[in-house]
Amino acid sequence: MKNPTYFFSSFRGTLLTHCLTTTMNKNWTDNYHQQANGNTHPDKDYETFQELTAYDCPVNIEKAWKKVDAKLKPASVWPKVFRIAAMLVLAIGLAWVTYENVYNSANELEIVASKDGEILTLPDQSTITLAANAKVSYPETFDETRAIFLTGEAFFAVTKSDKPFIVTTKQGKIEVLGTQFNVKSGKTLDVMVSSGKVSVSSGESQTELIAGERALANGNEVRKFYTYNPNALAWRTGHFKFSNEHLKQALPQLERYYKVKFTSSKSILNCKVTAKFENASFDEVLTTLQSILQVKAKKKGDLIKLSGRGCN
Missing domain, CATH: 2.60.120.1440 (Jelly Rolls)
Incomplete structure (x- = not known):
């Protein structure tokens, strides 16, 4: 009988080889029995066989090969190239937007x-x-x-x-x-x-x-x-034209151009005024209003106070 260690190693190699190629079957077992007939201790060898086959399992060769093949194939460089290209495009785009914003801000x-x-x-x-x-x-x-x-x-x-x-x-x-x-x-x-x-x-x-x-x-x-306001541009031109217009509507326009503030009673604001001013001084405007409305004006700085009977 051969050295048990040698037989075990040889037997294990044979078993592993068959596990990688096909599931152990009856023909392989019969072949083992024929080899064991010349052995003085076939029962002991067969026990070793049984111990090994107790941990044996069928191998899915196609699935295993796919795993090995995937690891052996060199990884494609294109996905990496595409990622780098995308990053470069994004970086260039951000740089351009930043430049445009800075340039436009600097030149506006x-x-x-x-x-x-x-x-x-x-x-x-x-x-x-x-x-x-x-x-x-x-x-x-x-x-x-x-x-x-x-x-x-x-x-x-x-x-x-x-x-x-x-x-x-x-x-x-x-x-x-x-x-x-x-x-x-x-x-x-x-x-x-x-x-x-x-x-x-x-x-x-x-x-x-x-x-x-x-x-x-x-x-x-x-x-x-379609109605034109003749005083719409008076804030710029100084040309005013009031035609039977309530004082409460006329005064704000005069205030804006001459940069003053009028105060008066509600009855005075109800009065109507018809007048035309073209680049007149504020004193000229104030004198005209007092004459038309029969009111008195008291000036203190930019504040003008109108007093009088007013209108119903």
Whole structure:
């Protein structure tokens, strides 16, 4: 009989080889019996066989090979290349956006008018007259469009050009080619055209205005008016025309231009005034009002107090 250790090792190698190729079967067992017939201790050898086969299990060769094959195959480099390319595109995009924001911010002008207002000349020689505390921003140079952003009130005198002139506010947008118009941006957008033609849009609503027309926009819609307010531009021109107008409506317009504050009784505010002022001094305006309304005026600094019988 061969050395037991040698037989065991040989037997284990044979068993493992068969486990990797096929499940142990009856033919292999019969072959073992034939080999064991020449052994002086077949029963002991068979016991060894039984011990080994007690831990044996069928092997799924196809599944096992797939696992080995997957580990042996070299990993594709394309997924990694795609990831790197995507990261580069993202980095370049972020860099461009950052550059655009920094460049545009550095080349955009923002002006806030003082309480006395401000007159600006734009790169295309158009002019903006800003009312007190109005704010406007625009680029140092115009490209395809002449884009302006406005908060507050301003009067625009736009030079003619093939480039659209666009004024944007929180409530809407005005687009022109060459004209004169007034824009007041507050809770609503108030646009009045002096000459030329403009387009006013707000939300999905849009309308066109010509000289003497006016539009109000609230962020969702635009309403068009055909009545012209002769004093709409008085804050800029100093030209006032009151025709049988209640004093309570006339005084705020005078206050704004002359930067004063009137106080009076309700009865005086009910009085109506018909008068015309063109670049008149405030003293001239005050004298005219006292004469028309038969009231007395007491001036203390910027405060004007009117007293008298008033009107019913």
